[in-house]
Amino acid sequence: MEALLNFFETMPAWQKLLWVFCCLSCSWIFEALSPLFRFDYQKLRHIGVNLVFTACDLLINVVFSLVTVGVFVWAANAEFGLLYQIDLPLWLELLIAIMILDLVAQYFVHYLLHRVVWMWRCHMVHHSDTHVDATTGTRHHPFDYMAREVFALLAIILSGIPLAFYLLYRFITIFSTYFTHANIRLPAKLDRALSYVLITPAMHKFHHHYQQPWTDSNFGNIFSFWDRLFGTLVYDDPKKVVYGLDVADSSKDENLAYQFALPFNRQVKTGAEAKLALYGKSSAG
Helix, strand or coil, X not given: CHHHHHHHHCCCHHHHHHHHHHHHHHHHHHXXXXXXXXXXXXXXXXXXXXXXXXXXXXXXHHHHHHHHHHHHHHHHHHCCCHHXXXXXXXXXXXXXXXXXXXXXXXXXXXXXXXXXXXHHHHHHHHHCCCCCCHHHHXXXXXXXXXXXXHHHHHHXXXXXXXXXXXXXXXXXXXXXXXXXXXXXXXXXHHHHHHCCCECCHHHHXXXXXCCCCHHHCCCCCCECHHHHHCCCCCCCCHHHCCECCCCCCHHHCCCHHHHHHHHHCCCCCCHHHHHHHHHHHHHHC
């Protein structure tokens, strides 16, 4: 176990990028072999648009990586965080760390991205994709991505995890993100069985339905039991899902200028804003 963790801690940057490429490549292979939906679209153009967002987020990640290292140094010197207060076998501490990170840095921040208006406006870019595939997994507006990274730092501080734990978690997250967004169809019984513990491709597709309440469900990234525990789980026939966003112009889902400006586009009303506008008109009448 220690050798494995040391491997992740000393891994050079090119190997990390290779992991991203491998996860994407495997997803594309399975999308070709067993697609959930047969899209009529220009796949290469779609990939190119989504990878622009990925490239922006990778640049932001460089800055956050420096901040993250500083947080780890501070936490180690101060011995701050849960794992500094307990003494458990290494494998159990690793499992606890991954669960805390998945809860705080994935489920909780994802929940807020749907509940807080300004955060949702940034997160709409992710949901505006009308052809959800593996590349949608890293289609995040820069402000959306920064919010996620801030909560990742919070999870690190709370848990007091070592750097190796965090790097292993990031590798698992990369795989899970591309796997759950990939346009693939697993055997129904297998997908259902896996969904009791893990987020599966079929399970996550409901989250990308264009309307509530399905949009506001299945917030998890690795483990599905957070959604089960907090009552945000949905599981049905994924063929019922219609991708996109009912409050945005679906014809511009690959228009980069429109997408980058989407959080600031006041012609696009969020669900909460639309209700307020309707209430205001009713009161005036």
